[in-house]
Amino acid sequence: MQTLLTSYANSETTLERLSAICTTKFDEMDQTIALKRDQRDAEILAIFRTNRGKALTDEANVFFSGIIGRADDRLTSGVAEQSANSGWLRLVSAIGGLVIVAVVGGAAYGAARYTRELRDTRDEVNALNSQLEQRVATRTEDLAKARDRAEVLLSEVNHRVANSLALVSSLVNLQSKAVGDRASKDALAETQDRIFAISLVHRRLYGSSDVRSVDLDAYLTGLLDHLRTSMRSQVHGISLSYNIEPIDLETDTSINLGVVVTELVTNAFKYAYPDGVGEIRVRLSKLAGEQAELVVEDDGVGKADGAPAKGTGVGSRIIIAMCISLGAKIDYRNLQPGTAAHLVFSTKPRRVIAA
Ligand SMILES: Nc1ncnc2c1ncn2[C@@H]1O[C@H](COP(=O)(O)OP(=O)(O)OP(=O)(O)O)[C@@H](O)[C@H]1O
Numbered sequence: 001m002q003t004l005l006t007s008y009a010n011s012e013t014t015l016e017r018l019s020a021i022c023t024t025k026f027d028e029m030d031q032t033i034a035l036k037r038d039q040r041d042a043e044i045l046a047i048f049r050t051n052r053g054k055a056l057t058d059e060a061n062v063f064f065s066g067i068i069g070r071a072d073d074r075l076t077s078g079v080a081e082q083s084a085n086s087g088w089l090r091l092v093s094a095i096g097g098l099v100i101v102a103v104v105g106g107a108a109y110g111a112a113r114y115t116r117e118l119r120d121t122r123d124e125v126n127a128l129n130s131q132l133e134q135r136v137a138t139r140t141e142d143l144a145k146a147r148d149r150a151e152v153l154l155s156e157v158n159h160r161v162a163n164s165l166a167l168v169s170s171l172v173n174l175q176s177k178a179v180g181d182r183a184s185k186d187a188l189a190e191t192q193d194r195i196f197a198i199s200l201v202h203r204r205l206y207g208s209s210d211v212r213s214v215d216l217d218a219y220l221t222g223l224l225d226h227l228r229t230s231m232r233s234q235v236h237g238i239s240l241s242y243n244i245e246p247i248d249l250e251t252d253t254s255i256n257l258g259v260v261v262t263e264l265v266t267n268a269f270k271y272a273y274p275d276g277v278g279e280i281r282v283r284l285s286k287l288a289g290e291q292a293e294l295v296v297e298d299d300g301v302g303k304a305d306g307a308p309a310k311g312t313g314v315g316s317r318i319i320i321a322m323c324i325s326l327g328a329k330i331d332y333r334n335l336q337p338g339t340a341a342h343l344v345f346s347t348k349p350r351r352v353i354a355a
């Protein structure tokens with residue numbers, strides 16, 4: 001009862017009064033039961049007639065109805081509060097649900113937009129790529145055509161240079177026939193051989209698929225055959241043999257080497273065998289480290305160091321100039337008998353030209 005009345009105003013007074021009513025009522029009941037046991041009915045009747053017990057019960061009923069009514073009110077307000085709370089809960093849940101739907105919807109929309117943009121960008125990149133590939137293909141085709149044209153042109157130029165040099169050689173030949181003295185005739189004949197050495201490179205390049213390098217094997221073989229024919233018309237008893245390894249050499253380097261070979265072989269023909277009988281050997285071999293060695297040797301009288309030139313001495317100057325171009329140094333060895341000229345040079349391409 002005390003627990004029930006805690007939230008009531010004047011709960012202590014009410015509880016005291018209720019307790020007094022109950023005590024009085026129970027006392028009256030005890031008294032009545034005791035009188036009945038003694039069969040004192042008249043006294044019991046007198047107590048009933050006072051109507052005090054009923055009045056106490058009515059008063060207690062009033063208190064109890066009040067308490068019950070207030071408990072009901074509390075219950076009703078609790079239920080109303082709960083119902084209000086559940087209404088709030090529903091509202092908050094609904095708002096929360098809406099927020100979640102909005103966030104998820106926004107994220108899904110963003111993802112879809114991002115995906116679409118990515119797809120569009122990819123399509124653009126693909127389109128650009130194919131345009132670029134098309135352009136590169138066209139450009140490559142143009143470049144290939146231009147390169148083919150340039151090669152044809154270069155081949156034509158080489159042909160014309162070779163023909164022009166042949167014409168110069170014919171002029172020198174005409175001149176040598178016109179001069180009277182032997183020394184001038186020989187000098188002009190040697191000049192003709194030098195011109196031939198150069199023209200032969202251009203002749204070999206004409207029609208070649210690669211105009212940047214010369215096949216030394218074929219070039220030097222042609223040059224030495226020409227020198228043999230040319231010199232043997234003067235010195236019949238001298239033989240010329242050669243052993244050339246197949247080497248590809250840049251055009252300019254090949255011309256330098258061809259001129260050196262011409263000078264060395266011509267000198268050997270002219271000076272090694274005063275009695276006009278002997279052998280000249282030419283070797284070209286590959287060495288390690290992209291190098292090659294040219295050797296022109298004879299078994300003749302030997303080249304005297306520091307002795308004055310028997311002819312004009314132009315040959316030695318030409319050899320020095322060619323060696324500078326080749327980045328090499330010539331080395332004369334005394335074979336006793338004979339002379340061996342050694343020339344080591346690099347076969348590495350000096351200029352890298354785009355293919
Ligand atoms: N293989 C050789 N054997 C003997 N002597 C040589 C040999 N090679 C060169 N000589 C000597 O070296 C000299 C110089 O040669 P170089 O080629 O410079 O001049 P040249 O041949 O006399 O004149 P040019 O080359 O102008 O006709 C020659 O005169 C010759 O005496």
Ligand SMILES: [Mg+2]
Nearest residue numbers: 263267315316
């Ligand atoms: Mg000479």
